[in-house]
Amino acid sequence: MADVIPLRGVNAKTTPVIDIWRVGRLHHVQLQNVIAQVGLPAENVVIDASAALEQKNLIQDIRNLGGRLILDTNVAEISSVGKVSKRLRNAPWAPEVGVLSVSTMSASDRTALVDAIAEYAVEHGYQRVIAPSHVLKGGLNTPVFDLDRALCGELRTALDRIGGSYVAVDYCLILQHTVLKVSEEREAIKLGLKNIPFDNLWIRAAGFGSDATPAAIQNFIWNLLLLHSLRRGMIADYVDGLAAESAMYFGAVSAVSRGLVASGRFDVGSWDKVPKNRSPQDSGPPVRIPVFGIDGTLTRQEFQLIGSNPRLRRLVSCGRDCCASGFSDMEQAPKIHAVRSRRLQIDEINSVPDLHRPSHFLSQRMSRSKSLAIQIAKIDSGSEKLDRKFAKAAKRITEAERSLQELEVRVTKDFGRSRAFYADRFAGVKLGRSEK
Ligand SMILES: [Zn+2]
CATH class of the missing domain: 3.20.20.80 (Glycosidases)
Structure with missing residues (x-):
């Protein structure tokens, strides 16, 4: 044939x-x-x-x-x-x-x-x-x-x-x-x-x-x-x-x-107030390491602390397609980890047809994140502050999954195939949204 x-x-x-x-x-x-x-x-x-x-x-x-x-x-x-x-x-x-x-x-x-x-x-x-x-x-x-x-x-x-x-x-x-x-x-x-x-x-x-x-x-x-x-x-x-x-x-x-x-x-909380003290050398935010399993970031110090616990270490480490050596790569080169993980994220979205994207997100990304978050929250990290942070992350991600499951039903019903686009005159993308 x-x-x-x-x-x-x-x-x-x-x-x-x-x-x-x-x-x-x-x-x-x-x-x-x-x-x-x-x-x-x-x-x-x-x-x-x-x-x-x-x-x-x-x-x-x-x-x-x-x-x-x-x-x-x-x-x-x-x-x-x-x-x-x-x-x-x-x-x-x-x-x-x-x-x-x-x-x-x-x-x-x-x-x-x-x-x-x-x-x-x-x-x-x-x-x-x-x-x-x-x-x-x-x-x-x-x-x-x-x-x-x-x-x-x-x-x-x-x-x-x-x-x-x-x-x-x-x-x-x-x-x-x-x-x-x-x-x-x-x-x-x-x-x-x-x-x-x-x-x-x-x-x-x-x-x-x-x-x-x-x-x-x-x-x-x-x-x-x-x-x-x-x-x-x-x-x-x-x-x-x-x-x-x-x-x-x-x-x-x-x-x-x-x-x-x-x-x-x-945030714009303080934009209309004259600051009391402004440090003359504002060096920008400290290095933070993105961790998918908590949908957040950890400081290098926090990351090192959990590094001594093999189970936590495994759960916060990204896959080999992102950082070949997992935990140590993330710790040593958080920016490279951030770039690679975002690229994988964008590539994954672009590999899924529009109609299947919400369900793919819920069944793959969201459920994986929830499973990791729950496992991470069960482990004693050795720091009360981190334990609280992990418990909060697990609760938030679990609730977000439920909330987005509800949303999927509403979006499918009311918006069908409506998709935002990126208007890029150089790539020849015409103005006008996708069909509903
Ligand atoms: Zn990585």
């Missing part, structure tokens, strides 16, 4: 998901080892405007390796009294003192700001810019939302005027994750952004991230699915772990952006 060619119907449709790497403050030297061993952590890379100057060499390497550069203007940060810092003032458009106040700028100053961003993006070879936006405190009913929408349109015009029409513009909504639950707020988002010229919608949801509660994960996915009628690409900003994976598996977003071993959560 001749070879049978499988019939590819709608059931086999696969909408690609992608990983977006936020470089943050990493230095070239910190990454040389990672890049030498595993290449670029992800093809799409966000550079903070405030760090770009000191990351000149790193950015050149990323470019040489075929990375696609996305510019974060850091306008939200330099507009916030509790966030702006000496380091953030390195953004080319940051004021020397005080905060950036676009709303009180003269028309000519505002044009100069937008032009500066457009010129910078073109001159430095960015393929995409996240339009300047601000924290929407208390929801969408604020003049700040009007301002941000106007800035997005002005940036598009400025780019087109200087020959940068090839540079894509994305929009970033920065709000409390609970705002997304309110139907009036979601309607305001849809109405407000409908005619704004941008490709992808980044959702930077404060209070939501890799440690989100099961209810928050369920709500996040559901509420983003309700925004699909906007017909734009959807990206979860600063989300990691099972929260990020489930949002991709359920088709709510087609991409997540995150740092290598941190940045899995976003």
